[in-house]
Amino acid sequence: MTSAPGSEAEGAKAARVDPTPDHFRRLHPLTPLLRGWAFLAAAIAFGGQDALRSGEMGRFGLTVLAIAIIGMITGLMSWWFTRYGFDGGALRIDSGVLNRRSRRVRLDRLQAVDINRPLAGRLLGVSELRLEVAGGGKAEAPLQYLAVDDAVRLRAELLARAAGIDADTPEAPERVVHEVPLDRLIWSTVLSGAFITGVVFIVGIAIAFLFFRDSNVTFGVLSSMVPGIIAIGAALWAQLGRNFAFVLAESPDGYRIRKGLLDTQHQTVPPGRVQGVAMRQPLLWRGKGWVRLDVDVAGYSGESGEDSQRTSTLLPVATYDEAAEVLRHVLPGTDPLSVPLSYAPRPARWLRPFGWKRLAYGVDEHVVVVREGVLSRAITTVPHAKTQSVRVVQGPLQRRLGLASVAVDTTPGPVDAVIRHRYAAEARTIVEEQAERARLARKADVPEQWMARYRQQSAPAPAGDADGDGPPAASSERDQE
Structure with a gap:
């Protein structure tokens, strides 16, 4: 079936011209200053050394002034042409001066919403809003910068729309689960x-x-x-x-984390978005009975090592009982620390002479639990519904001993569930059974049922298919010349 040349030309023109709706908003007016001051400071620091050695401070001053003026004009133009707003079931962000770009972040793929306030932003009363989505390699279209109140309101609206309730629903109340003493x-x-x-x-x-x-x-x-x-x-x-004044709270729209000394961070992880949890106990903490909780969240998987460490901490330090309570909150319906464990066979001692008795794993109807470590102990928990793949790994020494390991893969992150050094036949059985458990759990997994008690008070507002098993596309971009 073909189209008339005239209709094709009209369609191409419509694709090129996609004006930003009038109700879309701009970022905070101080955005150009906050984005550009670091580059100006770097130019002064590096260029000033050469100017001091050559004695041409006058020329250096004029150069810095010219850089500041050009940078301010460029920043103002970028700020003027950057606008954001909701477009159906997505947050749309239009930007670009010469090359126009339109990004759409699907709310049904939303994994977490963070509000970050760097030190300079705290002094000027602005915040950065970061959206983490499934399948995203990094924060999708971070909004730098918004007024503090605007950032809080937009986060509440994003979570409400993603949950499928009235967009005007105010921020849900919270219950503090744990505070870390200084x-x-x-x-x-x-x-x-x-x-x-x-x-x-x-x-x-x-x-x-x-x-x-x-x-x-x-x-x-x-x-x-x-x-x-x-x-x-x-x-x-x-x-x-990073973890100064750490507070973990529970609310209908997810788990909220507040922390930070100079740069403060407010994370919100919606329910069902946690892919795995690891309880770790370093050697020097064992006398105090302290542990740490780390999590995998799909949207954080593609971040740099430093950012991943910053965003993956569920509890920086806690007693064993406190961590166990939080673990039960994050993974409702199960108690991972009470799951019966199966220990590694005796041939594993040739590969782990000092830790083979610590190697164990167990399953219940909700999760798979893996325990290992001698000096630094770890208990890793992965919900069946969040299992991405299961595979057998066997090295040359393992083949001689008739052993193999089973990797239960989640999204990339600090949580690594590997059932080490089982008999090869047992490893294959574990893979088949875990794959079947994951398949059945995914059918029953319904992460879209957020804020159920608030849904009764508001008319449902469709926000797309919120099934966590959908395609991993996170956002779309269209460049317009």
Whole structure:
């Protein structure tokens, strides 16, 4: 069937010209300043060194002024042509000055909504809204920057639309599940491996310097302390700075996490979006009985290592009983720590001489649980409905011993469920049974039933097919010349 040339031309013209609706909104007016100040500061820092050496400060000042003016004009134009709003079952973001681009983030694929407030943003009263969607390699079309109240209202509307209820439904109330005490957070930082390694490194060098004091090597000794100082700083920031004032709360629209010392972060993970949970206990925490909870969330899978660590922490430090309670909240209908376990066979001791007795796994009707680790212990839980694939892995030593491992794959992230060193025939049976359990669980999985009690108070508003098993497409982009 063919179309008339005139209709094809009209269709092509309609595809090129897609004006932004009048009701769409712009970002905060301070957006150009917040986006551009870092580049200007870098230009001043690097260019200023050359200017000081050459003595041409006047020319450098004019160059910086020209860069600032050009950057401000460019930023203002980008801000003016960037607008966002809802278009059916998607959040649409139009941007671009010369090359126009229109992004649409499907709300039925929404995995999490975060509100981040960097230090500069906190001083100026603005926030960044990040949308994590299934199948996305990174945050889809982050809105930098919005006023704080606008960011909170937009997050509530996004979650309401994704849940299929009235878009005007206010932010749901919450119940605090766990707060991390400051003294526990400080001690958990001090007892971290990076912190201890940094302190030992610095103390060792200082002692050596006292015994071999020589003014000629003072600079070398001080510079050799830098790796230890960096390790201590990294440990302080990773555990204490990022997780300062950590609060985990439960609400009808998901699990909410608030944390941060300089840069604050407000995460909201809708129900059913958690792909797996790992309870970990480092060696130095064992005397205190502390553990950490990490999660896999589909939208966070493609982020960088630093961002993934920042967004995957469900509890930075807690007692075993507190973590067990949170684990039951996150995975309702089951108690992973009470699932009966099956232990690895004796030949596994040749591959894990000091930890083969810790290797175990178990299943119930909802989850598969894997336990391992001697120095750093871990219990990993993956819901059957979130299993992406199951595979047998067998190395050359395992083949000689008649053993194999089974990997239960979820979305990429910190949760890694591997049932290690089982008899080969048993491993194949585990794969077949787990694949069948996953198939049946996916049929019964209904993550779209968020905020059921609020649905009764509001007329349903269709938001597309919210089945978590749909295609992984996260957003669409159309470039318009």
